[in-house]
Amino acid sequence: MSETAKIILDGKEYNLPVVEGSENEKAIDISQLRAQSGYITLDYGYKNTGSTSSAITFLDGEKGILRYRGYSIEDLAENSSFMEVAYLLIYGELPSKDVFEKFDQNIRKHTLIHEDIKKILDGFPSKSHPMGVLSSLVTTQTAFYPESLDPSRSPEGVDLSIIRILAKMPTFVAWAHKHKLGHPVVYPNVNMDYCSNMLQMMFKMPGNDYDVDPVVSNALDKLLILHADHEQNCSTSTVRITGSSRASLYASVSAGINALWGPLHGGANQAVIEMLENIKADGGDTKKWMAKAKDKDDPFRLMGFGHRVYKNFDPRARIIKKAADDVLEKLGIQDPVLDVAKGLEAEALSDDYFVERKLYPNVDFYSGIIYRALGIPVDMFTVMFALGRLPGWIAQWKEMRENSEPIGRPRQVYVGENLRPYVPLSKR
């Protein structure tokens, strides 16, 4: 007998089925609740509400577990590559050597973007935030590839749309960066791997050679792996609900980029560095800023701390913190902001306010330290998060479409005015 949840409403008993996942997570299926009882549930921010069942990523917030298709993030960050992880997330299995080589070559073949993108870029003032530029450039792909508007007409259409956006995103990111600097764009090099090509497009200057430092390329590849998916977070839920109206992959990814932009989500990595710089400039008095973070009358929050799911530690933060030490040592960089970060972390981990609320460093707390060491400017940090999250957004959009999920349309509890008659202007 499968488990059921019993609720009693207005003296009537209702039995709702219980769903159990492959990692023993349990949920009450309320899909028939309103039809049977007239009641809906209410859960601001969906803190206790599952929007779907998914086979892509598993998180355990209490144990600090993160797995992509069953493989631990620690295993993948240590042994895999971002392109291989992208394939795993999207298609469900680690590719054979031959399949991966074909996939990788196909990606390299599609890295070039239409020359008309330069005209679109020129329409953006140089001070434009690159996240707004990126979401716009992704949307333009619906114009250059109108067949992408409904890729599900054929499985080949979906795969081609996936390859194109995976391949072209680094070029969009690099060209947005060059546009902001007022530098000429650098074209993709099909003879380079994903991260080396990304770096040369971002940092090569006309007339100069650009030698990719393997320390930098490997650190970037690891960061992108760590950002690749994170189940039903804010931006991924945005991608899924956008795609649920049968909007195209490109339109859905563009919506996800804009959701990620917020400082409570992907925008936190930029906000962390700005916060650490402020604390350093303010004399490094971490106790003062910790007090501000705890003061309910003070809007200041300790950016890079806390998480909706991780109530122990964010496994990605642990890996990134070690990688930050490694990269700075290998590159011979002394970053005083890293010392401020470590001081803040030590204080927060022993502070009752943070311990009681289970607030620990999240993925954004240390990632900016590495991006800085790699020479990436602060306003490009969230763009790098979007680059890393793209395979996850694609995988989740594809899963939602393959499962023919219904259009997302939450309910509400109305708390506005009751019926009242119109009053003509002359009488108001």
Ligand code: SDX
């Ligand atoms: C990402 O969902 C994902 O998976 C996201 C992500 C991904 O990979 O996609 O992991 C990426 O977005 C990481 C989070 C990046 N954001 C930040 O670092 C911004 C700072 N953190 C917070 O704003 C906050 O912790 C959130 C948004 C991350 C989580 O917020 P919740 O789950 O809604 O928790 P809450 O706001 O209800 O806070 C609970 C309590 C509150 O205090 P009380 O009302 O109980 O007294 O903790 C406090 C909050 O005031 N609190 C903080 C705090 N975060 C929570 N207090 C000070 N500093 C903080 N950072």
